[in-house]
Amino acid sequence: DSGVTQTPKHLITATGQRVTLRCSPRSGDLSVYWYQQSLDQGLQFLIQYYNGEERAKGNILERFSAQQFPDLHSELNLSSLELGDSALYFCASSVDGANVLTFGAGSRLTVL
């Protein structure tokens, strides 16, 4: 167990729907990162939060949004889902935002 908790582990939904993925970082870690892993794109950085504030933004679609709450957990919201959004979504955390990452087990999203 890495200490980074992601829920749900698996999610199956239909095109056009909206889902929320949740992440609790390791105790003491202030920074949360979201990554998407798909067969064609590999591991892609989506977004980073540090102590509640957005710090860096990567290849995140406008249909996707995220936030980090005062208790440091984070949520990734995916809306107007398309077949191509099917992927493994990872959350990672680090102590100080220096990008030394500990990953959660991932949330596997299937869009039908």
Next chain:
Amino acid sequence: GIQVEQSPPDLILQEGANSTLRCNFSDSVNNLQWFHQNPWGQLINLFYIPSGTKQNGRLSATTVATERYSLLYISSSQTTDSGVYFCAVEGLGGGADGLTFGKGTHLIIQP
């Protein structure tokens, strides 16, 4: 952005063999990490190694930052070493782009 190339893409070895995985990157970095993704999908951080050499049991890594490459050595391979090994880097510009991952080396250790 920074480019990361890993080689070989696939590697099949017998248990007990040694292996060397390579990561080339296109620009100077201030952060380089090696990860192992096991067959269940879990990503495990093996090394944070922007420069120099580190060892952890049967695994060791060396990064030659001036020549823009890193090597991961696995000795006396075990079947549990199977999976995909990723190199990930961050350029000197800082973390604005997050870590950039290579496509990985898919390692299969046969008993």
